[in-house]
Amino acid sequence: MKFSSRIEECYQSPIRKFHPYMVKAQAKGRKVLHLNIGQPDVDTPPAFFEELRRFGESVLAYGPSPGMDSYLEAVRDYYRGLGVDIECDDILATFGGSEALQLAFSCILEEGDEVLVPEPFYPNYNTFIRVAGARIRPISTTPEEGYRYATREKIEPLINEHTRAILATDPGNPTGVVLTAQERRLLVDIAKEHDLFLISDEVYRELVYRGEELSTILSFTDAPDHLVVIDSVSKRFSATGARVGALISRNRELIGHALKICQGRLCAATLDQVGAAAMYRAMTPEYYNLVRQEYRYRRDAVLAALEKIPGVRYERPEGAFYMMVTLPVEDADKLQYFLLEEFEDHGETVMYAPGEGFYATPGKGRNEIRIAYVTNPAELTRAVELLGLGIAAYKAQGGK
Ligand SMILES: Cc1ncc(COP(=O)(O)O)c(C=O)c1O
Missing domain, CATH: 3.40.640.10 (Type I PLP-dependent aspartate aminotransferase-like (Major domain))
Incomplete structure (x- = not known):
């Protein structure tokens, strides 16, 4: 069957591309921590659910x-x-x-x-x-x-x-x-x-x-x-x-x-x-302040953990709940395969969103990743620590 050239030229989400490898890692009993997903775990305001319960139409x-x-x-x-x-x-x-x-x-x-x-x-x-x-x-x-x-x-x-x-x-x-x-x-x-x-x-x-x-x-x-x-x-x-x-x-x-x-x-x-x-x-305004404060803690937890990884570069993000990080490797995709297929520390490993999929210019972003800081600070800290350990292990076995 013929499909439109417009849809043929679209690509699958770079954020989901490593999903099958994550499933395999989990099947091996590994716990995978996520720096890749933009799904916040902050509670939705109860007003949403209360209003639905009140909905009286038949x-x-x-x-x-x-x-x-x-x-x-x-x-x-x-x-x-x-x-x-x-x-x-x-x-x-x-x-x-x-x-x-x-x-x-x-x-x-x-x-x-x-x-x-x-x-x-x-x-x-x-x-x-x-x-x-x-x-x-x-x-x-x-x-x-x-x-x-x-x-x-x-x-x-x-x-x-x-x-x-x-x-x-x-x-x-x-x-x-x-x-x-x-x-x-x-x-x-x-x-x-x-x-x-x-x-x-x-x-x-x-x-x-x-x-x-x-x-x-x-x-x-x-x-x-x-x-x-x-x-x-x-x-x-x-x-x-x-x-x-x-x-x-x-x-x-x-x-x-x-x-x-x-x-x-x-x-x-x-x-x-x-x-x-x-x-x-x-x-x-209090609701927004609380949410903002929560994400600021999370961002700061990620920044503090990143500081301990030699060779990474990043700017302090000022908004949203994402940041780009340049890694001391040539290809963040290859590192991600390694992290999911070979690496573990105390049974845990980590996923991020490789940077290339965020660029239109071919070749750009290959040594960058996107981190989403949407989980709790302790988990984020551990996830970034795993990233650091993973980079060290990757380089130790000759990875570039
Ligand atoms: C920059 C940006 N715009 C738009 C959206 C779309 O979000 P939604 O359709 O859930 O409102 C997203 C979702 O992640 C986003 O990051």
Whole structure:
């Protein structure tokens, strides 16, 4: 059978590629500690489950295609709490940030178009953009630059007649980079000057560790047609299974086009929106502070453990719950095979996400890994210790 070239050119998630080797290691009785998975273990706010228990309807019916009023109003009020004035008509309820990304790309991209994305990037962007017929043109960064990319020198030479959008992830997965106010301003200016969409994926908004105010690109009101925000309850409320997000833009033409797709898929999940609205209503600054503090402990545990490994390089991540680490080996894939097939310390070994899959430029990221610091500090410390022991063992048997 023939399949589309668009789907043939997508690849499987680099985060899951070592799964079969993990299963084999476990079958040998090894305990595998995870630095690779972005699934937080922080509790989902009880308001979600309480609201579902209260749900009194006898029919689980379709909701409105743009989203249920209670959910759209909750999102609008949350943004108003950030000092941003948006209307419910600027918001579409989606199946997570993932569907919001797909809606945006479906509405703005044609075959042959390009989206500028700083690399390393969240690998699913490649799938969504490719399926929409376009390609990623990477804005290259290096570990030495702390993966920062928001400069005219880096971005403007990449803009050509095929460029439709800049996609920023702020705070960043996998780098943990948080844009400064000046960098955000610059991205908005570039988008305006070159008539591009600026799609800002802000699903990790609350997870920032320098004590700064929460921010969104929507606080810039001078480029209403250019700015698009991708949002989600997944990380904000540690509710990844709720599958509720939002596409937000003051560009009503964009929302109108995206609504056609929303009407095609009828509605986002009713119960998940009901629970999400309750979480937004119940949330307090204290809740966010606690969650932020928890992730800061976890990050600091990872940083303290990394310091003990000779030859690793990394920047202190400022946001989200990920960081990139450069290892003192040539190929992080080979080391991962070794860790799962040959290495163990007291019956334990470790998994990470090899860096190459986060890059579009061939060969880049081969000696890098992404660490997700989403488990408890003791487990993270042990996992990083295992990484250090594993590197030493790999080198001792001639690994490069
Ligand atoms: C940067 C980024 N954007 C979007 C998503 C999509 O999340 P969801 O569909 O659960 O909202 C993720 C998930 O990990 C992510 O890391």
